[in-house]
Amino acid sequence: GAGVSQTPSNKVTEKGKYVELRCDPISGHTALYWYRQSLGQGPEFLIYFQGTGAADDSGLPNDRFFAVRPEGSVSTLKIQRTERGDSAVYLCASSLGGRASGEQFFGPGTRLTVL
Amino acid sequence: AQKVTQAQTEISVVEKEDVTLDCVYETRDTTYYLFWYKQPPSGELVFLIRRNSFDEQNEISGRYSWNFQKSTSSFNFTITASQVVDSAVYFCALSEAGTGGFKTIFGAGTRLFVKA
Numbered sequence A: 001g002a003g004v005s006q007t008p009s010n011k012v013t014e015k016g017k018y019v020e021l022r023c024d025p026i027s028g029h030t031a032l033y034w035y036r037q038s039l040g041q042g043p044e045f046l047i048y049f050q051g052t053g054a055a056d057d058s059g060l061p062n063d064r065f066f067a068v069r070p071e072g073s074v075s076t077l078k079i080q081r082t083e084r085g086d087s088a089v090y091l092c093a094s095s096l097g098g099r100a101s102g103e104q105f106f107g108p109g110t111r112l113t114v115l
Numbered sequence B: 001a002q003k004v005t006q007a008q009t010e011i012s013v014v015e016k017e018d019v020t021l022d023c024v025y026e027t028r029d030t031t032y033y034l035f036w037y038k039q040p041p042s043g044e045l046v047f048l049i050r051r052n053s054f055d056e057q058n059e060i061s062g063r064y065s066w067n068f069q070k071s072t073s074s075f076n077f078t079i080t081a082s083q084v085v086d087s088a089v090y091f092c093a094l095s096e097a098g099t100g101g102f103k104t105i106f107g108a109g110t111r112l113f114v115k116a
Helices: none
Strands: A004-005 A010-013 A019-022 A031-037 A044-050 A053-056 A065-068 A075-079 A088-095 A110-114 B002-006 B010-014 B018-021 B023-026 B032-039 B047-052 B057-061 B062-070 B074-079 B088-096 B104-106 B110-115
Touching: A010 A053, A019 A110, A031 A075, A031 B010, A044 A065, A044 A075, A044 A088, A044 B104, A065 B023, A075 A088, B002 B088, B002 B104, B010 B018, B023 B074, B032 B074, B047 B057, B047 B062, B047 B074, B074 B088
Parallel strands: A010 A110, B010 B110
Antiparallel strands: A004 A019, A019 A075, A031 A044, A031 A088, A044 A053, A065 A075, A088 A110, B002 B023, B018 B074, B032 B047, B032 B088, B057 B062, B062 B074, B088 B104, B088 B110
């Protein structure tokens, strides 16, 4: 079976532009997570979805960041007015059931570079 | 507040040596979960183990073993007879059940180099 996939694998944009990052979770996984990983750091939690709803968005750094999961499967992370500090690898993970104890399966990430 | 500290930034060993990766956590919750993930050079994080706060039994899986001690808030990971393929960044992580439990906090990671 397919794992978590993320597109694009790399995205280069200019400061001030809008970007969308896509995540396809493992089929049947109801929980979906977005993380941001900067060089030399661990993944930083951004947002968690259970089904279509954002159950915890406390990690989103500011209102330029927004994520949706309209049909409870694919999710899109949207960043408006990008800044150089947004450059990082954005990771998506999914898990079955979404319990705190659940093992998360990670995608390969999207490397975002803001020039 | 949740916090995970991995004090060792990088460790370098020679193949066949044993190596222990340290993890210290902070939480106010009585029910929580601890994890270790491996991030090889290819980049994708891979789940290794999960422990809940009520189970302090140590666990062994092949060359890997984990020592969970609530008294010292530590969850250390030992690789016995290390191999070159063990070279990766290893992350310790924590999630708390009391807050809904889905927010997972990762440590900064320990980069392990295993030389042939």
